[in-house]
Amino acid sequence: MKIRNICILGGGTSGWMTAAGLSNKLNGLGIDIQLVESDQIGTVGVGEATLPHIRFFNNSLGIDEREFMRATRATFKLGIEFCDWGRVGDAYIHPFGDYGEPINDIDFHHFWLRLWQLGHKSRLDDYSYPILAAESGKFQLPGPDAMKIGSNFGYAYQFDSGRYAQFLRRYSEARGVIRTEGKAVMSSADPETGFITSIQLEDGTSIEADLFIDCSGFRGVLIEQELKTGYADWSEWLPCNRAVAVQCEAAGPSLPYTRATAREAGWQWRIPLQHRIGNGYVYWNEHISDDEAAHRLMSTLEGPALAEPKQLYFKTGKRRKLWNKNVVAIGLSGGFLEPLESTSIHLIQEGITALLELFPDKAIHSSDIAEYNRRMDLNFDRVRDFLLLHYVATQRDDSEMWRYFRNMTLPDSLQEKIEAWSHRGYLLRYEHGVFLPPSWVAVMAGQNLLPRAYDMRANALTLEDVKMRLDSIRRDSLAAVSQTPSHADYLKHYGAAAKEIA
Amino acid sequence: MTSDPLQKIAICGAGLAGLMCAAALSKILPEDIEITLIDINGASKTDMFYGTATTPASYKFLLDIGISEPDLLPQSNTSFSLGTRYIDWGSKKRSWTQSFHQALPVIDGVQFHHYLTRIGGRRPELAKLESYIMSVQAAKKSVFAHPPQDRKIPLSNVEYGYHFLPNAWRKLLAEIIAERRIKIIKADIGRVRRDNHHILGLDLTDQTTIKADLFIDCLQPSSILSSERQKNLTGRRQLVAASSFAPEQTVEGVCRELTGLDSGWAAKTPLQNGEHTLTICAPSSEDSAFRAHETAPTKIASARIGVCDKPWVNNHLAIGHSAAILEPLTPASILLLQRDIERLLELIPVSSDMTVESREYNRRFKEDYEHGTAFQRGLFESSGTASSAYWKDAQSEPISTKLDSKITQFQSRGAVVQYDLEPFGKEDWVQLHIGMGRIPRRYDPLAEKMPEERLLQTLENIKTANESMASKLPSHHIYLTKLLQYFRKKHD
Numbered sequence: 006m007k008i009r010n011i012c013i014l015g016g017g018t019s020g021w022m023t024a025a026g027l028s029n030k031l032n033g034l035g036i037d038i039q040l041v042e043s044d045q046i047g048t049v050g051v052g053e054a055t056l057p058h059i060r061f062f063n064n065s066l067g068i069d070e071r072e073f074m075r076a077t078r079a080t081f082k083l084g085i086e087f088c089d090w091g092r093v094g095d096a097y098i099h100p101f102g103d104y105g106e107p108i109n110d111i112d113f114h115h116f117w118l119r120l121w122q123l124g125h126k127s128r129l130d131d132y133s134y135p136i137l138a139a140e141s142g143k144f145q146l147p148g149p150d151a152m153k154i155g156s157n158f159g160y161a162y163q164f165d166s167g168r169y170a171q172f173l174r175r176y177s178e179a180r181g182v183i184r185t186e187g188k189a190v191m192s193s194a195d196p197e198t199g200f201i202t203s204i205q206l207e208d209g210t211s212i213e214a215d216l217f218i219d220c221s222g223f224r225g226v227l228i229e230q231e232l233k234t235g236y237a238d239w240s241e242w243l244p245c246n247r248a249v250a251v252q253c254e255a256a257g258p259s260l261p262y263t264r265a266t267a268r269e270a271g272w273q274w275r276i277p278l279q280h281r282i283g284n285g286y287v288y289w290n291e292h293i294s295d296d297e298a299a300h301r302l303m304s305t306l307e308g309p310a311l312a313e314p315k316q317l318y319f320k321t322g323k324r325r326k327l328w329n330k331n332v333v334a335i336g337l338s339g340g341f342l343e344p345l346e347s348t349s350i351h352l353i354q355e356g357i358t359a360l361l362e363l364f365p366d367k368a369i370h371s372s373d374i375a376e377y378n379r380r381m382d383l384n385f386d387r388v389r390d391f392l393l394l395h396y397v398a399t400q401r402d403d404s405e406m407w408r409y410f411r412n413m414t415l416p417d418s419l420q421e422k423i424e425a426w427s428h429r430g431y432l433l434r435y436e437h438g439v440f441l442p443p444s445w446v447a448v449m450a451g452q453n454l455l456p457r458a459y460d461m462r463a464n465a466l467t468l469e470d471v472k473m474r475l476d477s478i479r480r481d482s483l484a485a486v487s488q489t490p491s492h493a494d495y496l497k498h499y500g501a502a503a504k505e506i507a
Numbered sequence: 508m509t510s511d512p513l514q515k516i517a518i519c520g521a522g523l524a525g526l527m528c529a530a531a532l533s534k535i536l537p538e539d540i541e542i543t544l545i546d547i548n549g550a551s552k553t554d555m556f557y558g559t560a561t562t563p564a565s566y567k568f569l570l571d572i573g574i575s576e577p578d579l580l581p582q583s584n585t586s587f588s589l590g591t592r593y594i595d596w597g598s599k600k601r602s603w604t605q606s607f608h609q610a611l612p613v614i615d616g617v618q619f620h621h622y623l624t625r626i627g628g629r630r631p632e633l634a635k636l637e638s639y640i641m642s643v644q645a646a647k648k649s650v651f652a653h654p655p656q657d658r659k660i661p662l663s664n665v666e667y668g669y670h671f672l673p674n675a676w677r678k679l680l681a682e683i684i685a686e687r688r689i690k691i692i693k694a695d696i697g698r699v700r701r702d703n704h705h706i707l708g709l710d711l712t713d714q715t716t717i718k719a720d721l722f723i724d725c726l727q728p729s730s731i732l733s734s735e736r737q738k739n740l741t742g743r744r745q746l747v748a749a750s751s752f753a754p755e756q757t758v759e760g761v762c763r764e765l766t767g768l769d770s771g772w773a774a775k776t777p778l779q780n781g782e783h784t785l786t787i788c789a790p791s792s793e794d795s796a797f798r799a800h801e802t803a804p805t806k807i808a809s810a811r812i813g814v815c816d817k818p819w820v821n822n823h824l825a826i827g828h829s830a831a832i833l834e835p836l837t838p839a840s841i842l843l844l845q846r847d848i849e850r851l852l853e854l855i856p857v858s859s860d861m862t863v864e865s866r867e868y869n870r871r872f873k874e875d876y877e878h879g880t881a882f883q884r885g886l887f888e889s890s891g892t893a894s895s896a897y898w899k900d901a902q903s904e905p906i907s908t909k910l911d912s913k914i915t916q917f918q919s920r921g922a923v924v925q926y927d928l929e930p931f932g933k934e935d936w937v938q939l940h941i942g943m944g945r946i947p948r949r950y951d952p953l954a955e956k957m958p959e960e961r962l963l964q965t966l967e968n969i970k971t972a973n974e975s976m977a978s979k980l981p982s983h984h985i986y987l988t989k990l991l992q993y994f995r996k997k998h999d
Contacts, residue, residue, distance in 0.1 A: 007952070030616070033956050065616070109535075110571070363922060364952055372915045376924060379912075421866065428863040431854070436927040458857035461513065464537040 006367040008036055012214035014189055014204065014227060016042030018166045019336025019353045020220035021173035022062070026357040027218075028180035029066050031364075038181065039212060041204070043188040046222075053166050053276045053283045054082060054263040054347040056439065057101050057159035062354045066176065074501035076172045078279040079164035080259045081492060083139040085346065088266040090452050092400050097451030098262060099346075100135035102158030103443045105478045108471075111462050114446055115430055116471050118459040125472065129450050131479045134158055137486045144261040144492040146499075154478070155485035161347070163263060163276045163283075185212065189221075192231050200331040200369075201227060215367045216331050218360075219338045228324055228334040235325040236340075242393050242416070243321040244409065245271045245343055249299045250285035250315050254308030258493035265345055269293070269404035272345065273302065279496065279503055281311060287343050292405050319343075327381045328374045333360055340385055345395060348388045351439055355384050380437070387438035390419040394445070398423065398452040423454070430456035513856050515541045517709070517719035519696070519732055520550030523557055523673045524827025524844055525725030526680035527572070531848045533687040534573040536855065543717060544684070545709070546693040553727055553828050554673035555748040555808045557844060558835030559776040559783055560588050560763045563607050563666035564930075568845045574683065577994045579669075583679040584779045586987055587761055588668040589646040591774075591837065593942060594766040598891050598898070603942035604762060605837075606642035607666040608934050614965065617954045620937050621921050622962055624950035633966055636941050641665050644973045646762040650980035651987070661969075661976045668838060670763060670776045672752075672783060692717070696731050704734055705821045721856060724825040728811070733829065734820050742813025744900045746771075746834060747790050749797055749804035754781040761983035765836070771897040772836070773799040779987065787834060789896035814876045818847075819865035826851065831876055836886060839879040842930050846875050878929040881910040885939050889914075914945060921947030 011027060013020050024040050031038070063073060073079065084100035091097075105113030117129055130136040135158040138144060148156035178184060187206035194201050203213040204227075219227040228234050240246060255277060264275040271288030286302040293301075299314050323340030327333065334340075335356040342348055359380050363373045397415060401407040415423070425431040426449050432442040463471070496502045516532060518525050521544055529544045536542070569579060579585055590606035611619040620636065627634030637643040641661045645651060654665045685691075694711040701707060709717040709732075724732045728740060760777035771788035773796070788796035790809065797804055810832045818830035826847040833840040850871050854864040889906055893899040906914075909926060916922040917940045923933045957965075980986075 030953055034952055361953070362951075363920070366949065370919055372912075372919050376912065376916055376922065421870075425863050425867055429857045431863070431867065433867065434928065437925070460853070461537060461540070461855050461857060462535055462852065464539075465535065 008215045008365065008367050010037045010039070010214040011216045011218065012204065012212050013038065013040040013218040013220055015046075015220035015222060015336075015338070016040060016170060016174070016184075017220060017222065017336070018170050018350060019338075020218075021170040021177060022350070022353050023218050023220055023335050023357055024177035024182045025066055025173040025180075026062070026361065028177045028182045030361050032180055037183070038177075039183045039185055039214070040177070041185045041187055041189060041206065041212060043186065045188060053278065054085070054163045054274075054344070055161040056347055056351045057161045058351055058354060058439070059161055062357075068176070071500045073172065074162065074164070074496075075503045077162075077164035077166075077168040078281075078503050079162040079501065080277055080279055080496065081144045081261045082161040082163050082263060083135040083144065083158070083261045084263075086139070086262050086264045087395070087448075087451060088264060090265075090267045090395055090399060090401075092453065093403065095451075095453070097447065098130065098136045098139055099444060099447040099451065100133050100139070100158065101160055102133060102135045104129055104446060105132040105475070108466065108474060109462070111460055112430075112432070112442070112446075114450070115459040115463040116466070116475060118430055118456060119463050119471060120475065121455070122459070123468070127475070127479070129446075132475070132482060134482045134485050135160075137482055138489050139260070139262040141486060142258065142260055142492050143486060143489040144495050145489050154481045155489070163278055165278055166350075185210070189226055192227065194231070198330070199232070201231060216333070216365065216369075219332050219334045220336045222337045223319060223341070225324065225334060225338040227332045228327075228329060228338050232329050232332055234329045234334075236320070237322050237325055238320060239322040239389060240320055242389065242413070243343060243396075244291075244406075245287045245289045246318065246320060247290050247295065247298070248285050248287045248317040248319070248343075249295070249302055250283070250317065251302060251306070251313070252281045252283055252311040253306040254311060255280070255282050256307045258491065259496070261492040263347065267401070268301070270298070270406050273305065274344065282308065287345075289406055323382070323385045326374070326378050327356065328377045331369055333377070335360070339381070342385070342388055342392060345392050346388070346440070348392075348439065352384060352388065355439075356381060383437055384439065386418070387435065387440065390416060390422070391440045391444070391448075393419055394423070394448055395452070398449050398454045400453060423449070427454060427456055429458045430460060511859050513540065513720045513858070515543070515719040516721045516723060517717050518542065518544045518723045518725060519547060519709070520725035520829075521546040521677075521681070521691075522551035522725060522827070523554045523677055523680075524829075524847075525550060525723075526677055526684065527844065528723055528725060528826060528848050528851070529684050529689055530574070530680050530687075531572040531852060533684060533689050535571070535852055538688065541690070542688070543690045543692060543719065545696075545711065545717065546691060547695050547726065550726055551673070551677060553808050553810045553832060554677070555750055555785065555806060556810055556828065556832050556835050557673050557841045558838065559672060559774065559785060560591060560670055560838045561668040561841050562838045562930075563668050564842055564845060565668055568849070572848075574679075577997070578683070579679070580779075580987075581991055581994050581998070582682070583675040584672060585675070586670045586758070586778050587651050587983060588670045588763060589642045589651070589665070589761050590668075591763045591765050592646065593886075594764060596765075596767040596886070597888060597943070598893070599944060600767070601942060601944060603938070604637055604643045604646050605935070605938050605942060606640055606646055606762075607668055608640050608642045608938075609664045609666055611640070611934055611937070612969070615953070615957060617951050618921075618923070620941070621947075621950040621954040622957070622966070624921055624947045625954050626962065626966070627946070633963070636938065639966065639969045639973065640938075641973045641976060644977040645980060648977045648980070649759050649761050649983050650977055651761045651983040652980050661972045662980070670778055672778065699732055703821075704823065706732075706823050720822060720859060721861070722823050723851070724823060724829045725827055726829050728813075728815065728829055728832065730829065732823070733825070734823060740811060740813030740815055740831075742811060742904075744812045744834075744904070745790055745809065746812055746897075747788055747793055747796070747807065747809045748785060748835070749793075749800065750783060750785045750806045751800040751802050751804045752781055752783050753801055757984055758782060759982070759984060768796065768799060769895050770796040770799075771895075774835075777983075779991070785835065787836070787897075789900060791896050814880065816873075817869050818872050819861070819868045821865070822859075822861060824851065824865075824868070830872070833880065834883060836883050839883055839930065843875055843879050846930065847872070850875075874927070875930060877907060877909065878926060878931070881907055881913070882931045882935070882939065884910055885914070885936075886943065888943075914940070917947060918945045919947065920949045921951065
């Protein structure tokens with residue numbers, strides 16, 4: 006028996022991304038998709054910054070980049086600048102791209118380290134085109150020849166996630182998704198299987214479906230309130246549990262990168278869109294009060310605030326089963342990881358992709374659920390480790406929070422990665438997971454965690470040869486940046502700037 | 508670097524593993540690292556268990572250690588391999604070609620094999636995966652040419668490995684390293700000086716003592732060098748390998764043929780100047796296995812199949828057969844030896860403290876062998892009537908959780924479950940599952956979206972393009988003969 010109806014509970018970023026992804030792929034298969042949302046329930050609008058993978062999502066939907074960028078007031082994003090993470094006063098950019106290029110299959114950083122240890126010190130950043138471009142506020146799309154500097158980097162967007170949801174709503178409704186206004190108050194389940202059979206709305210309407218996607222946010226209306234799936238609490242590792250967010254006017258031209266500044270009891274984000282800047286302070290409430298956090302945020306805005314600050318409460322972790330019975334939790338209902346590396350939207354996207362690849366029959370096979378949960382668990386675990394890295398690869402001990410991280414016992418998976426890097430610049434690789442080795446290099450080297458030794462194979466080249474190669478990469482990168490237009494100009498000429506702004 | 512950098516490496520054993528390792532280290536490590544190879548008697552005793560076929564990964568591996576095709580082909584009787592044809596395999600006597608191939612097409616976001624499941628319900632004659640794989644079509648016609656870059660040409664999807672003989676590769680490798688900076692000593696080990704698990708030195712029978720920072724053990728399991736951890740093999744099966752060689756003027760075939768027998772199996776491998784036969788059986792059925800050879804087998808070896816749990820302990824690293832012996836049923840045996848060496852190259856210790864290196868090496872070793880043996884275990888049913896000791900033992904080997912998920916998911920819905928950095932890819936697994944008769948019960952519902960007419964046309968196009976390509980290619984024998992002539996002419 007095939008699935009005939011799908012009900013997505015909750016609009017917002019995850020709800021409409023799911024609706025768009027499913028309606029595009031399942032179009033023509035006789036499957037009805039309904040989305041229930043209530044104007045009374047606000048959306049969190051998770052992460053306004055994204056990872057390059059979102060381009061694959063948009064492409065698969067056949068979305069025009071310019072149109073999408075105009076609609077969502079999007080800017081281009083080359084990476085994230087981390088300020089005050091290794092030490093107060095430090096700054097580095099985690100770019101979407103490699104540093105230099107491997108020589109004889111040996112990672113570039115080993116050659117860089119060899120020179121460094123001999124006293125020929127240089128910034129690793131100088132071998133990364135996206136970093137250099139970001140630092141000078143420049144951007145252009147990668148060129149067609151992927152072998153060339155200036156062509157082999159990734160990029161993402163910073164956008165208004167509320168507008169993105171609206172954009173995808175229009176897209177989904179055009180592909181047959183029925184939106185129902187209402188608030189779910191009750192659900193019915195099959196007494197034998199425990200599968201949810203229908204949800205009832207406040208006005209008495211009942212919506213039946215074979216498969217439910219829970220996009221109801223932190224509450225997890227179906228996955229938790231109904232199915233009592235349980236939550237794996239990760240606040241032992243990532244203890245920040247609140248955030249306060251506010252938008253402000255932009256003071257200067259928009260920058261092609263996001264900024265995350267470490268604070269005494271958390272960190273602060275700055276996400277530049279075309280028309281405004283998104284700001285937020287993520288903090289651990291044991292070490293700073295809500296008022297103080299809000300004050301701290303408001304006092305660091307670079308332009309007038311556009312609204313009252315909004316308070317958010319969360320507990321870092323993940324639903325024990327992201328797919329349980331006939332309910333799949335996508336978005337905040339599935340788990341929450343602080344937006345330090347812009348992973349929220351990415352995890353939504355992974356959820357949608359995995360669901361489509363393992364799309365079930367009406368009698369849902371336990372093997373499909375098991376495989377979905379295995380994949381998603383891996384995604385969550387690996388993001389968690391990468392986020393935690395930022396807090397532990399640091400010399401900071403100037404507050405209670407930083408001292409807490411100093412004394413922490415890390416997950417083995419992370420501990421081994423850090424040890425192998427520190428000992429010899431070796432990177433433990435994996436294939437399935439979002440952050441590839443260059444990202445790990447960016448954070449570890451960026452936070453002053455330099456290896457004590459490098460791969461001995463890097464000594465097989467003569468010193469002169471190594472110097473020459475490094476010089477040439479640095480020169481070419483700088484030359485490519487000098488040819489790159491400013492981000493603001495590029496947005497305009499590319500036709501991606503919204504009319505009222507351009 | 509650190510204060511006590513690695514200076515000396517001793518490789519113990521000049522069998523295939525030791526020689527490959529020596530070639531790799533001498534090519535890739537800086538000159539100031541001293542490499543000694545101790546040529547110990549009997550080190551090549553189990554080399555037959557590396558089999559006679561490699562995967563496409565060998566091309567780059569050999570190139571990296573300094574051996575390109577113009578070195579390899581004229582001097583080692585090596586030929587090209589498009590895969591293995593399994594014949595009368597298992598209790599159901601299945602036959603299929605397990606080929607090397609690049610990604611099968613993904614059409615409208617759906618993996619190719621789902622369309623075959625869809626069409627198979629009504630038109631089973633159109634659902635044969637082999638018709639759509641260029642490598643299989645070439646293998647069936649015994650034709651070959653190097654794949655071109657241009658993705659529009661069907662041949663560009665073909666990948667190839669090599670057919671080889673361990674003793675021919677040993678000879679070639681020995682010649683190559685003789686010209687490199689390796690110190691070679693021919694002697695046996697009289698005594699191993701140990702301090703706990705740390706090797707202090709080896710007293711050789713020529714009265715010398717070898718000291719080194721790292722000892723690479725390329726002997727057999729349970730040799731004089733083995734540590735307790737290395738003796739602890741997972742497997743229980745004992746297998747006997749026997750080989751014979753029949754010289755031939757014209758060798759047709761670009762695919763190894765592996766036939767299931769009551770006693771085990773026999774593989775016929777086409778090489779440059781003859782055909783090699785390898786049989787594998789349980790010790791109790793040697794007589795019947797030996798009858799599968801046209802002439803009496805010239806080489807016989809016996810080994811216990813299994814994987815140790817910690818190949819690297821302190822300054823003692825076991826690679827190849829000293830850490831694991833696999834049945835040479837697929838190219839996994841040689842592929843995993845290559846991976847042992849690659850893993851070592853990435854983890855050459857930077858100081859006398861090898862804690863990080865050994866832990867990471869052992870972690871990757873465990874995963875690689877887990878994935879490699881899963882692929883081999885996938886070639887056997889999980890239950891059913893077994894006719895002889897060989898099949899009974901093979902079927903009673905446990906099925907890992909990972910293999911179980913792979914089989915369950917594929918049979919249930921054609922989904923290919925993949926883990927990190929597996930030695931065998933999606934295409935290998937799809938061919939294996941389908942070859943073993945694991946036909947998915949469902950297919951990706953998105954495969955339903957393509958109108959039937961377009962689907963039929965698409966399938967027809969791929970099939971015709973492959974057939975037409977195959978009919979234009981030269982026979983493997985002619986291609987190889989001409990290539991060898993060209994290499995030799997260039998060399999003179």
